[in-house]
Amino acid sequence: MNILKDIAINAEKGDSATIKELVKKALSLNIRGEEILQEGLIKGMNAIGIKFKKNEIFIPEVLIATRAMKAGMEIIKPYLTQDRVKPQEKVVMGTGKGDLHDIGKKIVCMILEREGYEIVDLGIDVPKEKFISAIKKENSNIIGMSALLTTTMIYMIEVIEEIERAKLKQNVKIIIGGGPITQSFADEIGADGYAPDAISAAELVKDMIRK
């Protein structure tokens, strides 16, 4: 659909004002929020990723695109969460220490919220101690960690070790995701689950609760 292509192009350009207009228009055309996210905003961000990798653009352009992406996400959010039943389970989410990427994590949070989960988003650059105190304070049985850097994915190991040390491992299911994460990495570090995108993250959480 052309409007989704336009959203992707403008996300890539970082044109927040146009993104807001196009997203509203797409919603008024009854295009589903998930489709606008996946086929519009995320596609735009993926294109940015390719250019960033090739050094065709730099951090300022990526930040501008991020702002546009988030502006679009804010508009979609209420459409994802509408008509939902009240929260069933609490999920603590965070991007680990040293990592400032949060777009993917926020999308996962939005989709889980839509599914009726209560989300406690600890944000970015989260130290292991904060994960531990959130598990205790929120009495949560599921914790999700996101990492976009190969240097910060390793931090997930430290968080899991800390959870084990605090004797909380048997009470919580740990799920992980983000660009460099794979199922085999999840298996290797003792995480309970991995999902490559937000929709499968929601399936994963459902599975974890059933177990």
Ligand code: B12
């Ligand atoms: C946007 C971006 C930034 C922005 C972040 C803004 C923000 N608020 O997030 C800024 C400009 C700050 C940035 C900075 C840097 N970045 Co950057 N960034 C990106 C970029 C272009 C897009 C990431 C993104 O949002 N993707 C879109 C989302 C939707 O996808 P996603 O995050 O993968 O999330 C999906 C899934 O993974 C999954 N998921 C995500 N989290 C979770 C969690 C759970 C529990 C589950 C189940 C699933 C799940 O679901 C999500 C939705 O479908 C990527 C390129 C790329 N190809 O990813 C580089 C990239 C991640 N960055 C990179 C680098 C190198 C950096 C810097 C080191 C650059 C520098 N020289 O300073 C810094 C590091 C800063 C830091 N300490 O974190 C590299 C990482 C390379 C590597 N292998 O480690 C990449 C891959 C670019 C590249 N070179 O190819 N970056």
